[in-house]
Amino acid sequence: MNSDISGMIELQRFWDTVLRCRDEIKKAGDSIQYWKGQIDESAGRVETLRESIRISKSSQRGREVELAAVEEKIARLESRRDTLRTEREADALQNELAAATSEKSVLEEEILLLMDELESKSAILAEAEREAGEIGRQSESDIAMLEERIRRFTAQMDEHQARFEEGLSGLSASVRPKFVKLTGTANGKAIVRIDGEICEGCRVKVPFHLAGEVSKRDRVISCSNCGRFLYSG
């Protein structure tokens, strides 16, 4: 076999490994990004709920202060009842008492609603915290595994990239630049098998005489359609 052909076949194997590793590294990197997104999202959910609980608690405290003031007012009005002299004064006091009592019941109702709200928010928060903890634990081990995977594929990629570059000097100057250029295309295929008369790079049938030349393996032949180098075997 022509030495450029065998050389390119070997280099193509190295290059295929480089590309496979690159792909795996990217996939692992994407998975890490996915996990980090999940962590941020769950932490954000917990923070939003905590903030909402803080607001509800502060409203509850505000209502309780108002309620205490109204209760104090009611007690004060009640204590004045015996000191009244006229019916007009009695009516006025009665009106004030009625207003304060109604204000009191409104506040009590609001406080009860806030307490219910706080209870359900706390339950949702507990669930969100549990979920965030779960995501944290799971992602920690997954990210460690993915980082290890990236290290392993990077080492393998570097090794094959080095072998590829080293081997390039073994190719003739007549094929080397085109070979390198073709490895830089989308799927990185620079030399492909010919299956009968079909180029496996572009699946197009090459002229009969070209297929015959390829099968002799003594001369470097390119696909008449896609330009990739061809080999048979």
Ligand SMILES: [Zn+2]
């Ligand atoms: Zn082709």
